[in-house]
Amino acid sequence: MAFAGTRVRGSVSVSSQGSQTRFSVSVAGLSPFSTHAIHIHAGSCRNPYGGVHLYILGFPSAGRAGTVTLRGFGPSHYVAGQYYVIVYANTAPSLIIGCATLGALR
Numbered sequence: 001m002a003f004a005g006t007r008v009r010g011s012v013s014v015s016s017q018g019s020q021t022r023f024s025v026s027v028a029g030l031s032p033f034s035t036h037a038i039h040i041h042a043g044s045c046r047n048p049y050g051g052v053h054l055y056i057l058g059f060p061s062a063g064r065a066g067t068v069t070l071r072g073f074g075p076s077h078y079v080a081g082q083y084y085v086i087v088y089a090n091t092a093p094s095l096i097i098g099c100a101t102l103g104a105l106r
Helices: none
Strands: 009-017 020-028 038-042 052-058 068-074 083-088 096-101
Touching: 009 096, 020 038, 020 083, 038 068, 052 068
Parallel strands: none
Antiparallel strands: 009 020, 020 068, 038 052, 038 083, 083 096
16 A cells, blocks of 8 residues: 555565564565665554554665565564554655555465
């Protein structure tokens, strides 16, 4: 889901890896060479600014094509529909430009 009038699009997948949850985030439609904070929050995209911050997945920089792929680990107590991934406009956690409520583990 894109926010703030952006053309951001992407996908997030979650899978179980031992006792951890693995996240893979792919985002397109970013400004080339821009850097973004990507976080996991408890809650959903229905209220993206009202969730509880859990983890910072990273601060990746988009390439020339305006795309980012980021992989990381998150809560071992994962429950589908109760977590979401936020992509911020830059490295400051203030303006959300993308959000994905997470579904079932693969």
